[in-house]
Amino acid sequence: MKIAIIGAGNVGGTLAARWAELGHEVTLGVRSLPDAKADALARACEGSVEVATVQDAAAGSAVILLSVPWGAAQAAVESLGDLGSKVLIDCTNPWVWGEGLKLGFETSGAEQIASWAKGGRVTKALNQTGFENMADPVFAGRKAVMFVAGDDADARATTTALVSELGFEAIEVGELTSARLLEPHAVLWIELVTKHGQERGFAWGLLRR
Template identity: 40%
Template sequence: MKIAIIGAGNLGGALGRSWAKAGHTIIFGVRNPGVGKTQPPLAEIGASASSAMIPDAVRVGDVVVLATPWQAVNEVISAMGDVRNKIIIDATNPLSLNAEGSLSLSLGSSTSGAEEIARLADGARVAKAFNTYGWENFANPGYPGYGDLKPALFHCSDDDEAKEIVEKLAKDLGFEPVDTGGLGMARSLEPLALMWIRLAIRNGRNPNFTWGVLRR
């Protein structure tokens, strides 16, 4: 699959490296192709990765993964061009930092970043996924160390094909995809990301834990 990843920072770079190892082609959609944060993942991935201006990456991608800061989302979606019928996987979190330096979600509980993105990205089919862990957990496909349990990858969308693609991409990274329902469930998945961040900080910034689903 050709995956257009918008943003080549911590998260975009880690996802790109791991999906490339799983056999996908990566096009990083960035403001300045080939320079800055894009350079390390491009150099590491080699021939199966390239970088392009955002609308060019979106045009060629079979799927678009959004991995920019929440504060850039408006500008980035405007830059994408025609996104009608495109599948956009939103991996952002609408985080803001208060004056005391503590993180919170900036949109309240009556909407979510994913729903706002669906509103902005006219005609796109939006899914929420890959937002509930730090990038370190996406950087190492296979995930040795969790015993028989696979880490859970919670996702949601109103579009069945978008869900299928998320599930395939999650399995390629060694996760167990967990379909949580329609896009409105992003109102639960974004706070879950905040909980993960707070626990990681509480544990001395240790990112080596994930959510798992125990069934009986």
């Protein structure tokens, strides 16, 4: 599958490398070329990841992953133009260092992104743990859970498949309004790390009888 990743930070870079390892055609989308950070990531992936402008990366891909800080999300989404029913996976959180959660419960960051994404089928996933756990989401033989939300069933299924390939137990939780729960859930992970002494190497799981 052709995947465009918008944002070459820790999350975007980790997912680019993992999906490329799994055989997907991955392109990092950047605002202008050349981009030293994205070029370095592509070199580290030994040619399995390409770099292009945001617009070219999105145009050439079936799935787009949005992985930028919340303050840059609107501009990044609007720069994509008409997405023509492409799947847009939102892994951002509407959370700002020192300010906390900017949206929650009555709406969500994902719903805001859906309102900016012309033609796109937005799903929410890959926002609920740190990038280290996206590189290896299996803990002592048990898969970390990653919840997936979205209004379009086919887009949810595509996202669920991509998340599952990474090694997560991917669980669909219905419509995009469920992101109102998933984003605060992610902030709990962040605050456990930043305020309560947890190491970054933990993720959520489900225990069943």
